[in-house]
Amino acid sequence: MNFAVTILGSNSALPAHGRHPTSQVVTFHDRLYLVDCGEGTQLRLSENKIKRSKIRHVFISHLHGDHYFGLIGMLNSFGLQNRPQPLHIFGPAALEQIIRVQLDAALTQLPFPWQFTALREGVPQVLLDENDLVVQAFPTDHHIPCFGFLFTEVHRKRKLDPAMAQRYHVPAAFYPRLQDGEDYVDEQGNRVSNDKVTSASPAGRRYAFCADTRYDERLLAYVGGADLIYHETTYLHEDAEKARLRYHSTSIQAAEFARRAEAGKLLVGHFSSKYESVDPFLEECRPVFAATELAREGATYLV
């Protein structure tokens, strides 16, 4: 079962040193979810040979341009390419007007159905429940309203123990109902309690995109224990004061957050343009949280 994230843009603020503004594609089975959409994202999709028809949902964390200026161009191109697939965009409320005013100015009617859902400020919320995957938003600590996104794999079925089910003489045709949590009752009225023949579903994998944020322990409640956490590291440790003033985080803070969150792995990105090489980020993170990886554009990280 494929669950991964591909980095399209890893830089903050503006493109520099061959790095681009924020965008990621989350792959779950054969569905794609776009997270943020900095300028040029449509070109990054092409370069990385990502099937744009499989993107049905776009999540925009906040309205700093390096996280969404590529959205209108991507929508426009989807239209010119006569995309038929629907698209659902989630983002801060003002984004809808920003999209519509630009479509209106061009007299553009997108040929595919699209809808917009405004994120509610300051509260965690479920955005999408697709049976096997749930996407939630949670607020982060940034200069303007900003949201992280949590992708949670969901196993709805209880785990069947076939040996026990046989031992209790449950007919195989009833197994799906056992997985749904039902007890089995035979013709004589004897009840087999569900928990004797099944166990709880295994916990689903979780990917947490923590967007732009200061170091904020309140986020642990949303993303603690995630298999993979993306946390921004705009600055190195020496610029901790600058990070605080600008509502960003440092390498050490990202690593410390992952350590406290007991994350499986940490992915760091959103590097300031002041750094030509990003290797020092890894050198600062790993002593605090060993399982750290740098977000490299074009690379895919398994959840």
Next chain:
Amino acid sequence: MNFAVTILGSNSALPAHGRHPTSQVVTFHDRLYLVDCGEGTQLRLSENKIKRSKIRHVFISHLHGDHYFGLIGMLNSFGLQNRPQPLHIFGPAALEQIIRVQLDAALTQLPFPWQFTALREGVPQVLLDENDLVVQAFPTDHHIPCFGFLFTEVHRKRKLDPAMAQRYHVPAAFYPRLQDGEDYVDEQGNRVSNDKVTSASPAGRRYAFCADTRYDERLLAYVGGADLIYHETTYLHEDAEKARLRYHSTSIQAAEFARRAEAGKLLVGHFSSKYESVDPFLEECRPVFAATELAREGATYLV
């Protein structure tokens, strides 16, 4: 005296085949004028090592996204780079709201002074008079209000004939006033008629950017005789009907327009993404108008 145009983007509609949406830089002496600003223009400026601080004026032809989606990102980056130089943006009226709604959403105050001038629909108009250069807008025939831009070099001074001035005993200190068109009157009251010692200013060079348009002979009145005409050629001749329906032009039409305009040279661009190679455009244009060049990204064409 440098007067040239550098192509940053030569494709129509969307980026494809390594080509990008429309943007050009007009260089006049050491000043730069940006004409259209498709998505990614800020990256094209970097790649072509164009000094962004020297851009003081931006002209947006119309509000199809391939001509302006890169503007907000460029403005944002100018701000992040603490640009001090003022910037004057000219474009269709709705562009101002499109810019402001995005700056407002990010709580962004650009740190440099900028102003916006809305183009008046359907009429030719002078946008800028910088003494040695005048920029005018003129309406083109497109699906939504669209403007071409004419850059005219201006020689304000009459051309002095020093031999004749000496012959009429005009003192050298008076020469600048001769160039301004004054007659010379000596102490005895003898008048030397200006046209005896000067001749008319030489005509300035002209660059006409004809934006997106159907073939439209009304434009000849604005750009006839220009030294360099940029005319779109979205389609080859075989797609003339498609061009007409979509308010665009073909190769043959662009060449025919340049021929009728008695242009010095023709530059063609805005190629449809359906064409991987653009060489056939040249093959179709040159039999009609020999002095045709393809707009190649990164190349500079003298006016």
